Amino acid sequence: MSLQQVVTSNEYTHISKYRTNSEYPITYLSQEGVKFAIRGAGQQPLPGCANIKNGKTLDLSGLTDIEVQDGVISIGAGCRWGAVYDRLQEDGLAVTGARSGNNGIGGLALAGGLSFFGTREGFICDNVVNYQVVLASGEIVNANAQEHSDLFVAIRGGGNNFGVVTRFDIRTFKQGPFWGGAVFYFPDSFPGQIEALVDEVTKDDADVETHIMISLFFAAQFGRVMGLNQVYYTKEVGSPKVLEPFTGMQPQVEECNKMRMMSLKEAAAEQEAMAMTGVRCAYMNTTIRPDVATIKAASDIFSKALEQVKGFEGIVSSFTLQPYPKSLLQKTNKSDDETILATAKGVIEAIDKEAVAKGQDVAYKYLNYAFDFQNQIGSYGVKNKEMLQEVSRKYDSEGLFQKGVPGGFKLFT
């Protein structure tokens, strides 16, 4: 959990103690005018998005039921993906979910959601067949392709703007072990990695089994910049040729090469172990076209900015390219926040400027990795924003989830 989410804690209401529609606290909260936050696992490091000062936090962590039936897994909103993978492994099944087993369900399945299987199966929200939602009125509805289909469309990327989702029904698929892991190498190879990534993702016949994340990072504990690739091939094929450019570069830190055959559960546990919890942490992201020159310029912007924050105690600062790239900062001292956040914001703005200059810009900003200065909902485009506002007026005419739930990215700002 990000430390910024912990420090804003105020008063918690565990939603699992409410058993019937009329008992749900939504109507009480709307009548009393209490401001509140909705919290899955509290893993999104955006201050105040799942937490609130001088208000109530609806904590969903008690909703932990998991049921598998007819190829669909029903997941209580308080679960973590690790528990979901444990359950599915019993049946040789898998689902699109977070790469780290520690992540909550709602933050991903309401934002889009990137998984190991994204290239083959799409966003996590593309795989949700039904959301069970508590609306502003207190009514519990199902949103799916047949019922409340406008809400079903809006909620996939709409975050906490439409209601409290208490259950997610997600399609499963057969999945065996797959190849993957991490490779550490030296920064001189990073430009070549950018070229290899662009080459792979721009192929007409790009392999749908690949999942590739490449990073350049600085960690105070190592005192130097390193390259890190986390790459996967989601079939039971050892050392697939398509991943060779991302695993075989030389020199590399051979003893840290973790490429191997693994289950989904093991892959998620490894990601969880590599993530730091309980630290001051911020994510920012932007989207650009897969253009080598623009990405190399972005990497140079990051490397230059790094010089301003390298000296901070315990800092880990990372520039990560995913099918959707992100910038990630992790750091320890609150007093360092101002410089670190300003530097990261400067990096994002400079990358955006460079992308515009090269005609490689894309408006979209991924909700899960966006920060408060970013116009995340606006990045969906005018028409989509209007559609989301329309659905909000229909299902939440008093604007409870706009005014009463101030955290996260709102529809009318």
Ligand SMILES: Cc1cc2nc3c(=O)[nH]c(=O)nc-3n(C[C@H](O)[C@H](O)[C@H](O)COP(=O)(O)OP(=O)(O)OC[C@H]3O[C@@H](n4cnc5c(N)ncnc54)[C@H](O)[C@@H]3O)c2cc1C
């Ligand atoms: C170590 C680490 C690994 C990560 N890996 C991935 C990854 O593989 N793929 C990826 O896409 N992202 C990843 N992320 C980003 C992460 O998934 C998001 O930060 C996500 O929002 C966390 O989910 P959560 O349920 O804990 O959300 P929270 O922090 O609890 O909430 C996030 C937002 O969603 C809202 N929300 C949550 N649940 C509900 C609900 N049931 N109903 C209504 N609103 C709700 C909250 O109000 C809040 O605005 C990672 C983050 C970390 C720290």
